[in-house]
Amino acid sequence: MGLTMTEKILSAHLVEGELKRGTEIGIRIDQTLTQDATGTMAYLEFEAMGVPRVRTERSVAYIDHNTLQNGFENADDHRFIGSCAKKHGLYFSRPGNGICHQVHLERFGIPGKTLIGSDSHTPTGGGLGMLAIGAGGLDVAVAMGGGAYYITCPKVVNVKLSGQLSPWVAAKDVILEVLRRMSVKGGVGKVIEYTGEGVKTLTVPERATITNMGAELGATSSIFPSDEMTKAFMTAQKREQDWIPLAADPDAEYDEVIEIDLSKLEPLAACPHSPDNVKSIAEIGKLKIDQVCIGSCTNSSLLDMMKVAHILKGKTVHPDVSLSIAPGSKQVLNMIAANGALSDMIDAGARILESACGPCIGMGQSPNSGGISLRTFNRNFEGRSGTKDGQIYLVSPETAAASALTGYLTDPRTIGEMPAFSLPEVFTINDNMVTLPADEADMDSVEIKLGPNIKPYPETHPLLETIAAPVSLKVGDNITTDHIMPAGAKILPLRSNIPKISEHCFAVCDESFPARAKALGQSIIVGGANYGQGSSREHAALAPLYLGVKAVLVKSFARIHRANLINAGILPLTFVNEADYDKIAQGDELVLEGVRNAVAEGKTELTVVDKTNGAVIPVLCELTGRTKDIMLAGGLLDYTREALK
Ligand code: MIC
Ligand code: SF4
Secondary structure: OEOOHHHHHHHHHEEEOOOOOOOEEEEOOOEEEEOHHHHHHHHHHHHHHOOOOOOOOEEEEEOOOOOOOOOHHHHHHHHHHHHHHHHHOOEEEOOOOEOHHHHHHHHOOOOOOEEEEOOOOHHHHHHHOOEEEEOOHHHHHHHHOOOOEEEEOOEEEEEEEEOOOOOOOOHHHHHHHHHHHHOOOOOEOEEEEEEOHHHHHOOHHHHHHHHHHHHHHOEOEEEOOEOHHHHHHHHHOOOHHHOOOEOOOOOEOOOEEEEEEHHHOOOEEEOOOOOOOEEEHHHHOOOEOOEEEEOOOOOOOHHHHHHHHHHHOOOOOOOOOEEEEOOOEHHHHHHHHHHOHHHHHHHHOOEEOOOOOHHHHOOOOOOOOOOEEEEOOOOOOOOOOOOOOOEEEEOOHHHHHHHHHHOEOOOHHHHOOOOOOOOOOOOOOOOOOEEOOOOHHHHHHOOOOOOOOOOOOOOOOOOOOOEEEEEEEEOOOOOEHHHHOOOHHHHHHHOOOHHHHHHHOOOOOOOOHHHHHHHHOOEEEEOOOOEOEOOOOOHHHHHHHHOOEEEEEEOOEOHHHHHHHHHOOOEEEEEOOHHHHHHOOOOOEEEEOOHHHHHHOOOOEEEEEEOOOOOEEEEEOOOOHHHHHHHHHOOHHHHHHHHHO
């Protein structure tokens, strides 16, 4: 039987387990990336492990999320991360150099390699034929130290592309179509592999738009073949020596097959408040808009910017619309500055932002009250824009630019003929904003620079004999990490300070939660399906840990968040019968008798007794050998410390 691309990369990197779907495997990690909003914690954790130098082939620390510097906090984080990178052997991409995923694609990604990143959109690297996976900071810290990364051996879905996109229909519309078909839960436990004749019509940055938003499917990763198109991209980045071919065997076996004829697609939009709430522009009809934001790791490549500039050239942004544009990297910004495209954008009235995440994570450009905002980003969760009642639609750069001119959601196919756009033969290369690590001989003299807002990892505790605690919060389905631990300009600067940031935990759902949980001392959270979807932020586990949450009982979990809970020593439980969710109310006293023993003995079916109403509820606690030991130890940090002794 032939192999899928995923199986080829996994088998070349397998260090533990067998490639049997659904079982836990450990893989060797070639590259890691971090960004600043998760990076401070990741480097505190790395330091706590006591490994002097990273043991990967390449590890890069990026600064791209917290670049507002609305106080000393972010600048302190940047300085801390820079000093860690220098000392411990990492490349350091300074603020201004661009969004981690865009820069990694341009300058560091290599087909056939494994990459994990402390950011859920790390699968962007799949556009180059990497197996790139988003993970919690602590998992990345362990991988930097040379440890394996553990995942459930994924199912593999084949998305077969045929045909070619029509003019003004974009890669974004492809992934929105996949989201429409599969939903935000459809990718859990799966890698999405793109094959078929249509693949060769898509450039690497277009492929990267598609793999980037595979995160919104809940998928472990998404991957494209490495072919002549990949080679051309890497040659244009002067990295042809790193290119290798990669393709699935013709007789590879897939768990699911989805067929998409690119020529049949039309411009689409994800409507509020979920990336899978997808409709065609025609279906949505005439929608007056207030704001357009172009950029983010999904759609900020050179070609995206060239298309936007072409649409805006010689025109003026509609008087009722604010248009902001953030090119994805210094390379992109440099090139559009040199070829005049930037000037066309400025001329039309676009507000040019620095090459960073910016509005995507609520760092500025929040829309007006109830404002309708079109964004080329990947997430439109409620409140994420910084305006609680903001209505965010996710669209392609082409749709965004056309709409910015008319003031209405506009099908870009109505704006006239599309000229041919192609990638340059050579990109402008200047890596002067990437600082190299100190030589091994000099590393001892590098001082780690902390700041007053950088607080240590919260206190952990080995798993209790019995958990007896009230339900401090009950929430519904599809709770995102933006609900659990919101970001944005006010809260993001607190990422290095768990006691402070925990005061905002669940602020979107219930502002009284942090004080209540703290007063209770110990408690349990109850939730619905797909709990913890979205970001890789381990803060969504560390803040509950700090607030005394001992277990989270839900209908189902999103992959990265479940791993983060285990890493933080919080017990992840799922209902055996989903209907039992209705038997528990907020405030009920729950008891898990003898839970430590049961976990130690490898029991997966446990019982929760609701002391308030007498209900006896069977729950699943699926921990394998390694995750079981992590749980017993009180989390991955304690477990790793023990293992390194
Ligand atoms: C996001 O898009 O939500 C983020 C901010 O990039 C996060 C990481 C974080 O919360 O720091 C992600 O996607 O993992
Ligand atoms: Fe940054 Fe947004 Fe991409 Fe997250 S999704 S890495 S916040 S640009």
